Amino acid sequence: MISKKHIENAHLRIQSHIHNTPILTSSKLNALAGAELFFKCENFQKVGAFKPRGAINFALQLTQEELKNGLCTHSSGNHAQAVSLAAQLLNTSAYIVMPETAPEVKVLATKGYGAIVTFCAPNLQAREETLAQVQQKTNAVFIPPYNHEWIIEGQATCAKEIFEEVNHLDYLLTPVGGGGLLAGSALAANYFSPKTTVVAAEPEGADDAYRSFLSGILVPSENPKTIADGLLTSLGPINFELIKKHVSEINLVTDEEIIHAMKLIYLHLKVVIEPSSATVFAMVLKRKEIFKGKRVALILSGGNVDLAKLPF
Amino acid sequence: MISKKHIENAHLRIQSHIHNTPILTSSKLNALAGAELFFKCENFQKVGAFKPRGAINFALQLTQEELKNGLCTHSSGNHAQAVSLAAQLLNTSAYIVMPETAPEVKVLATKGYGAIVTFCAPNLQAREETLAQVQQKTNAVFIPPYNHEWIIEGQATCAKEIFEEVNHLDYLLTPVGGGGLLAGSALAANYFSPKTTVVAAEPEGADDAYRSFLSGILVPSENPKTIADGLLTSLGPINFELIKKHVSEINLVTDEEIIHAMKLIYLHLKVVIEPSSATVFAMVLKRKEIFKGKRVALILSGGNVDLAKLPF
Numbered sequence: 001m002i003s004k005k006h007i008e009n010a011h012l013r014i015q016s017h018i019h020n021t022p023i024l025t026s027s028k029l030n031a032l033a034g035a036e037l038f039f040k041c042e043n044f045q046k047v048g049a050f051k052p053r054g055a056i057n058f059a060l061q062l063t064q065e066e067l068k069n070g071l072c073t074h075s076s077g078n079h080a081q082a083v084s085l086a087a088q089l090l091n092t093s094a095y096i097v098m099p100e101t102a103p104e105v106k107v108l109a110t111k112g113y114g115a116i117v118t119f120c121a122p123n124l125q126a127r128e129e130t131l132a133q134v135q136q137k138t139n140a141v142f143i144p145p146y147n148h149e150w151i152i153e154g155q156a157t158c159a160k161e162i163f164e165e166v167n168h169l170d171y172l173l174t175p176v177g178g179g180g181l182l183a184g185s186a187l188a189a190n191y192f193s194p195k196t197t198v199v200a201a202e203p204e205g206a207d208d209a210y211r212s213f214l215s216g217i218l219v220p221s222e223n224p225k226t227i228a229d230g231l232l233t234s235l236g237p238i239n240f241e242l243i244k245k246h247v248s249e250i251n252l253v254t255d256e257e258i259i260h261a262m263k264l265i266y267l268h269l270k271v272v273i274e275p276s277s278a279t280v281f282a283m284v285l286k287r288k289e290i291f292k293g294k295r296v297a298l299i300l301s302g303g304n305v306d307l308a309k310l311p312f
Numbered sequence: 313m314i315s316k317k318h319i320e321n322a323h324l325r326i327q328s329h330i331h332n333t334p335i336l337t338s339s340k341l342n343a344l345a346g347a348e349l350f351f352k353c354e355n356f357q358k359v360g361a362f363k364p365r366g367a368i369n370f371a372l373q374l375t376q377e378e379l380k381n382g383l384c385t386h387s388s389g390n391h392a393q394a395v396s397l398a399a400q401l402l403n404t405s406a407y408i409v410m411p412e413t414a415p416e417v418k419v420l421a422t423k424g425y426g427a428i429v430t431f432c433a434p435n436l437q438a439r440e441e442t443l444a445q446v447q448q449k450t451n452a453v454f455i456p457p458y459n460h461e462w463i464i465e466g467q468a469t470c471a472k473e474i475f476e477e478v479n480h481l482d483y484l485l486t487p488v489g490g491g492g493l494l495a496g497s498a499l500a501a502n503y504f505s506p507k508t509t510v511v512a513a514e515p516e517g518a519d520d521a522y523r524s525f526l527s528g529i530l531v532p533s534e535n536p537k538t539i540a541d542g543l544l545t546s547l548g549p550i551n552f553e554l555i556k557k558h559v560s561e562i563n564l565v566t567d568e569e570i571i572h573a574m575k576l577i578y579l580h581l582k583v584v585i586e587p588s589s590a591t592v593f594a595m596v597l598k599r600k601e602i603f604k605g606k607r608v609a610l611i612l613s614g615g616n617v618d619l620a621k622l623p624f
Contacts, residue, residue: 270615
């Protein structure tokens, strides 16, 4: 059970290690949506995504004894960098298992934080087996990407910052992959802004959260395929329970809608985001009837994208 | 003579019509430069560039009688949008003369503010003649792009905001085209942060300010050619006098250096900028010996770029 106090403590714990990222607005995007939009720029967060909030909150609760053998995880992207950053902050080693297919920009960034990267086949089984081997050899502590209270509490601090800066929000929108950001945001709304409704956006090609939410039974992703590479993971069970309780709706968006929204954000908000971040604005444009005339916060979850492969 | 009071009044006058844009930092860019960098994001300004500061400061000083026939100017880009925005704010018309070669994204954006656009051949003579015809027909008031005290006072408010937010700056860096932003920034430093040295960056292919500054005699650009399309204009005489007095140095950067710096800003700062904005960071990387260990503010002047034609 994650209490209000847990989230407040997480925020105090990590505050000096993360950015309170700016919230940007655009009258052009407001006009396009027919709503008042507040974009929380986690693409400006350290490592270029919200992930260090959770990873650092986790790492700071380990003992010196636990820390001394390093931190480890498997991740194709932003969580890898977040764990590497946490290890760097705490003067310990980071061991990261990455699929061979991970974007080069994310591999280089992870190595840039001093992490030791081990590659594996691009499937969950290979990732878990390779990680088990790494752990056996190093005794490093595993930092889970989303399915853990400490991670969820850390990710909740992003929405908490939004509520501290913008009042009377009708909606808070986040993408959903593993569900760390969504569960944390929904809890933060529950405690710090109970009149704000939390809605998630998910790519059609990785719709496990949507299907799980509708049926009430956790179903994993099978061969997910979407341009939103940060949202390929399946929902975690701890996350799912919180999402069932505190999230109002999950809507699907197509890759085409994601690309269109992404381009509009580059054009008018002038920020670099990765496709996952564009899902929420794609949903606002797709479901205008829900958000019309409302005050809506959107979390731009990250900005780690291969610039040579922009889809426009 | 532009006094401290003139700049303070300009700021009060325009404050509610512009954004006090955020200042971003990046530990990676700091490490690359060996300096502490503060990026003032005028790419987030209304119309996507610093230009409305000057145009709105000018338009707000016109009488109702002067305003009623509209505003006009010639511009290939950001100033066109700024004048159109000023006209929209003051409920009057905007007549904009643009070269046929202006980037489509800038033409569309100008029309988006309700401006009436007249195209002409892409040279200064055609621009001035076409504008004279437009003025004769409409009696609209000409808003100059840079060579006017009211424009310079408006552009000075950008540096004033920087000094209000970041203290002990050793350097303030701006690009130089017509010299409105540079002259305004240099004056603002003189009045609000006299220990800060102002240095400008200019593309090698449009080096009129560099040559004028060195020789002390104003020489115009001849067939300028650079990827930094916002810096093709020649220095104005009013601007030049202020620059001679208050600017410490102008350094040249190549298009290749501009593109490299631009890519690093997209990658690490996660913001969309146009090539002109990248000149200042290109200079920091090129002349590391000057800025090493210093606190340096860089004005990212604008973000209006054709995304389909990014040079990387």
